[in-house]
Amino acid sequence: MKVEKLPLISSRIRRIPEGFGWLDHRLIREGHLRSCSTDALGLYLVLVTVADRDGLSYYGDSLLCAMLGWSCGRLEKARKNLIESDLLAWSEPIYQILELPEIGGTRQ
Numbered sequence: 872m873k874v875e876k877l878p879l880i881s882s883r884i885r886r887i888p889e890g891f892g893w894l895d896h897r898l899i900r901e902g903h904l905r906s907c908s909t910d911a912l913g914l915y916l917v918l919v920t921v922a923d924r925d926g927l928s929y930y931g932d933s934l935l936c937a938m939l940g941w942s943c944g945r946l947e948k949a950r951k952n953l954i955e956s957d958l959l960a961w962s963e964p965i966y967q968i969l970e971l972p973e974i975g976g977t978r979q
Contacts, residue, residue: 892920897971903958910945911952918959918966926968
C-alpha cells in the first residue's frame, strides 16, 4: 500500500536556495554513517553546508571550533574519524567532502 505524503505545514515547504548543500542518500542506504561518531556527523553536516559545489571548504579550525563549541582536540578526533571513514580529505586549510566510495572499495 502506497502512503500519500502531504506537507504538514504547507507554508513551510523547503525550497532549494542558491548555495544549497546536499547530502547523498547513499550515506544511509549504503551504511557509510555507521562508522562515524556523533561528533564526526556534526562536523560532516557543517562542512557539507559550507562547502562549495566541489565539496571544498576553507573554514579554519578555530572557526569550526567556535561554531561547534568544541576544543581543538575534539575537532581533530571528529576529522580523523571522517578521514578514516573515507568521507573527508583534509590538508590545512582545505577540507574536501569526498564523493562516496563504491561499495566494497574506494575510488581514487
